[in-house]
Amino acid sequence: MNRNGTSKQGNAGTAVAPGWRQSPAVRWMLMALFVLLFYFSLAPHVIPETYDITEGAVSEKDIKAPFQIRDEKATRLAEEEAAGRIVDMYSNVSLGNESLVEQILFRIEQLNMDDQVTKENKIQIYRDEIPGRYVQHIDSFIQSNRKTGTYSESLLEEMARVAKAQQYTIPEETFYKMPQLTPEQLQEMRSVARDIVRKLTSEQLREAETARMQVAELVNASTLSSRTEREIVQELARFSIMPNRFLDEEATEEAKVQAKQNTPPVVYNEGDVIVKRGETITADMYKLLSDSNLLQDKRHYWPQAGLLILSLMSIIVIYAYLHHSGGLGGAKPKYGNSQLLMLWLIFFINIITMQIIAFTQTDTAPYAGYLAPAALGTMLITLLLDLHLAIISSFLFSIMGSVILNTQPNQLFDFKFGFFVIVVSLAAVFSIHRASQRSTILKAGIMVSLFGSASVMAVLLLTEQLERMPFIYSVAFAFASGLLTAVLVIGLMPFFEVTFGILSALKLVELSNPNHPLLRKLLTETPGTYHHSVMVGNLSEAAAESIGADGLLCRVGSFYHDIGKTKRPNYFIENQTNIENPHDTIDPKLSKSIIVAHARDGVEMLKAHNIPKPIRDIAEQHHGTTSLKYFYHKALKQAEEQGIEPAFTEDDFRYPGPKAQSKEAAVVGIADCVEAAVRSLRNPTVEQVEAMIQKIIKSRLDDNQYNECDLTLKELDKVAQSLKESVIGIFHSRIEYPDDAKTKERTN
Incomplete structure (x- = not known):
C-alpha cells in the first residue's frame, strides 16, 4: 500500500458483488466509458449537427451555423454590387x-x-x-x-x-x-x-x-x-x-477588382441562424447547407473518425501509465475498478464544469472561459489517487480545455485556453501533493490563482491583446478560477471519501486528532495503551517509509490498533497500575479469549465510528494468527500439575487472524511486538535490542505470518534496521551502548 495507491482502496458500497473491483470485464467497460466520455464531451465542439431536410420543404426549427460559414453566392453578388458602384476612372x-x-x-x-x-x-x-x-x-x-x-x-x-x-x-x-x-x-x-x-x-x-x-x-x-x-x-x-x-479602362478595372477584394464576405458566424423556423428551404439555402456538410445525406464521417481516434489515444495514454506503473497488474493491483470508476467520475466532473463555463462565453466576452476550475480534476486525482497520474491527466485536461473553451471560429484548438489549463493543473499538482490539512487546499488554490493569472497575462502580452477591460477581466477571471477550484475540491473531498471509502492523507490527519472520540476514550480509560499506541505509531511510520509503504497510514493505524482494549482495560499489562494482574487468578483459556477478543472488539468499535477499512484492517490483522505462548504454556503446566492429558493444542491459543494482508498491517504488527518487548527490558543494550528485533521478525517469518502480504526479505531487513534506529532514539537514556557496558564491567 501507499498513500496515493492501494491505501485508498475501500468499500465503494456493500450492495455490489465483491469481485467487481478486480474483474477484467468491468475494467474494460470502464475504459469504454472513458472513450465515450471523451467523445461525447468534445463532439458538440468539433462535429457539426446535421439536418434531415429537403429542398422546398419548410424548416421545422432554426438551423444555426455550428461554425463560421461563408455564403459564396451572396458574397459574389455583394462583390458585383460593389464593383458596379465603381464609376469610370x-x-x-x-x-x-x-x-x-x-x-x-x-x-x-x-x-x-x-x-x-x-x-x-x-x-x-x-x-x-x-x-x-x-x-x-x-x-x-x-x-x-x-x-x-x-x-x-x-x-x-x-x-x-x-x-x-x-x-x-x-x-x-x-x-x-x-x-x-x-x-x-x-x-x-x-x-x-x-x-x-x-x-x-x-x-x-x-x-x-x-x-x-x-x-x-x-x-x-x-x-x-x-x-x-x-x-x-x-x-x-x-x-x-x-x-x-x-x-482609363485599366484603372477602372483595377478599382473594380479592389472593390471586390475590399468587400467583406457574407458569412454566418457561429450561432447565427441560417434558416429560420417555418422558412422554406430555397435552392440557394439547400446548396449552402449541403456545401457546409450540414445535411444528413451529405454527411462526412471523417470528423467522427478523427474524434474517435483522439478519444482512443487519450485512454491509451491513461491505460499505458497505469499498466507501466504496475497499477493494473499482479495479484493485488494498485488500481482496482473502484479507483478507475473514481478516476472516470473525476474526469466527468472536471469536463462538466468546463462545459458549464463554456456556455457563459460569448463573442464579446470569450475571457469568461478563464473562470473554469480547470485544476479541479488534477487536485482531486493528486489527493485521492496518484501524483504522476495527475500529471498525465493534466495534459489530457489541457487538450479538452482548448477544445471546449475554444472561441476561435474555424479553429479546432485554442492555444490560450490550452496553455492556461496545463499551467493551472501542474501548479495544482505540485502545490497539493503533500497536503496534510484542509487549509492546504486553499493555499494550493491561491497558488493556482497566481499561476493562472500569470499565464493569461503572458499570453495576452505576447499576442498584444491589450484592450484595457478585456485584459483586466481575463486576469481577474483566471485568479477567481483558482479560488473556485479550492472551494469545489474542499466540497467534493468528503463525497469521494465517503462514497469510495477513500483514506486520503487529509482524512488520516483528521483521524489522528487526539480529540477524536475513540482516541479520547483510549487516553482517558487506558492511558497505558494510549502511550503504547503512540510509541508504536512512531516506530511503524519510520519503518514503513523505509520500504516505500504508507507511513502516515501506519502511524494513524497504530493509534487505533488496540482500541478494543478499552472494553477490558485491566486485563492488559500496560494498564495494570497498582493492581493485581487478573490473569493470575483465571483460567488460561479465559485469559486467551479476553486477549484475542481485543482485535475483534476493536474492529466493531471502529465500524461503529465509521473508521475507514484500511485502519480497521490494521486493527484486525496486526496480530495475524500468532500464538499466545505464555498462556499456552501456563495451561500445559496446569494440566501437568493436575495430572491430566491436555485437551487442547497450541492452535487453540492463536489469534483468529486474518494474517497481514498489506505491508502496513505487517509493519504495525512488528512494531507492536518490538515496543512491548523493549518496554519489558530494564537496561537494554544495543545488542539486545538488535537481537530482540531479529528474533521477533524471524519468529513471525517462521510462523508464516507474512505469506499473504507482499513483504520481501530485503524489505524485512530494512524494517529491522529502521526499528533499531527508532528504538535507540526513543529509549536512548535506557539503552546501554557497547562502550558504556565495557566501562561498567571494568569498573565492577
Whole structure:
C-alpha cells in the first residue's frame, strides 16, 4: 500500500458483488466509458449537427451555423454590387497643345519667307500639311510615352482614339489668308495663340469643343488689332486644342477588382441562424447547407473518425501509465475498478464544469472561459489517487480545455485556453501533493490563482491583446478560477471519501486528532495503551517509509490498533497500575479469549465510528494468527500439575487472524511486538535490542505470518534496521551502548 495507491482502496458500497473491483470485464467497460466520455464531451465542439431536410420543404426549427460559414453566392453578388458602384476612372494627360500651335506658326513663317514658292503653292501646302500635323503630333506623343512606359497601353490607345476623333477642321478660307502674314505679325500671333491654348487646356477636357467655343472671346480680348490675325489665331487655336481627360479602362478595372477584394464576405458566424423556423428551404439555402456538410445525406464521417481516434489515444495514454506503473497488474493491483470508476467520475466532473463555463462565453466576452476550475480534476486525482497520474491527466485536461473553451471560429484548438489549463493543473499538482490539512487546499488554490493569472497575462502580452477591460477581466477571471477550484475540491473531498471509502492523507490527519472520540476514550480509560499506541505509531511510520509503504497510514493505524482494549482495560499489562494482574487468578483459556477478543472488539468499535477499512484492517490483522505462548504454556503446566492429558493444542491459543494482508498491517504488527518487548527490558543494550528485533521478525517469518502480504526479505531487513534506529532514539537514556557496558564491567 501507499498513500496515493492501494491505501485508498475501500468499500465503494456493500450492495455490489465483491469481485467487481478486480474483474477484467468491468475494467474494460470502464475504459469504454472513458472513450465515450471523451467523445461525447468534445463532439458538440468539433462535429457539426446535421439536418434531415429537403429542398422546398419548410424548416421545422432554426438551423444555426455550428461554425463560421461563408455564403459564396451572396458574397459574389455583394462583390458585383460593389464593383458596379465603381464609376469610370479618367486620367488627365496633356498632349502638348502649345507646341503644336507654335510648330504651325513657325512653319507658316518659314514658308512665307520663301519667295520661290508662289502664293497658290503656299495655300496648297498649308491645305495639305497643317491638318496632318495634328495626327503626327498625337502619334509622336503616343510613341514617346510608349517607350517610357509612363502610361498604360490601353490608356495610350484611348488617347489616340479620342483625340483623333475630335480633330478640328480649319475652314478653307483660312488657308488663303495665311500667305499674307508677315514675320512681325506671326511673332505677335504666336504669343497670343500660345497663351490662349495654354489657358483653355489647363482645365480638364473630355470634349475639346467645350474649350474651342471660348477661343473667339479670348482672341477678341487679345492685343491683336488686325482682323486677319485674329481670324487665323482663332482657327489655329481651335485646331490645336485637344481633349486632356481620357477614360482609363485599366484603372477602372483595377478599382473594380479592389472593390471586390475590399468587400467583406457574407458569412454566418457561429450561432447565427441560417434558416429560420417555418422558412422554406430555397435552392440557394439547400446548396449552402449541403456545401457546409450540414445535411444528413451529405454527411462526412471523417470528423467522427478523427474524434474517435483522439478519444482512443487519450485512454491509451491513461491505460499505458497505469499498466507501466504496475497499477493494473499482479495479484493485488494498485488500481482496482473502484479507483478507475473514481478516476472516470473525476474526469466527468472536471469536463462538466468546463462545459458549464463554456456556455457563459460569448463573442464579446470569450475571457469568461478563464473562470473554469480547470485544476479541479488534477487536485482531486493528486489527493485521492496518484501524483504522476495527475500529471498525465493534466495534459489530457489541457487538450479538452482548448477544445471546449475554444472561441476561435474555424479553429479546432485554442492555444490560450490550452496553455492556461496545463499551467493551472501542474501548479495544482505540485502545490497539493503533500497536503496534510484542509487549509492546504486553499493555499494550493491561491497558488493556482497566481499561476493562472500569470499565464493569461503572458499570453495576452505576447499576442498584444491589450484592450484595457478585456485584459483586466481575463486576469481577474483566471485568479477567481483558482479560488473556485479550492472551494469545489474542499466540497467534493468528503463525497469521494465517503462514497469510495477513500483514506486520503487529509482524512488520516483528521483521524489522528487526539480529540477524536475513540482516541479520547483510549487516553482517558487506558492511558497505558494510549502511550503504547503512540510509541508504536512512531516506530511503524519510520519503518514503513523505509520500504516505500504508507507511513502516515501506519502511524494513524497504530493509534487505533488496540482500541478494543478499552472494553477490558485491566486485563492488559500496560494498564495494570497498582493492581493485581487478573490473569493470575483465571483460567488460561479465559485469559486467551479476553486477549484475542481485543482485535475483534476493536474492529466493531471502529465500524461503529465509521473508521475507514484500511485502519480497521490494521486493527484486525496486526496480530495475524500468532500464538499466545505464555498462556499456552501456563495451561500445559496446569494440566501437568493436575495430572491430566491436555485437551487442547497450541492452535487453540492463536489469534483468529486474518494474517497481514498489506505491508502496513505487517509493519504495525512488528512494531507492536518490538515496543512491548523493549518496554519489558530494564537496561537494554544495543545488542539486545538488535537481537530482540531479529528474533521477533524471524519468529513471525517462521510462523508464516507474512505469506499473504507482499513483504520481501530485503524489505524485512530494512524494517529491522529502521526499528533499531527508532528504538535507540526513543529509549536512548535506557539503552546501554557497547562502550558504556565495557566501562561498567571494568569498573565492577
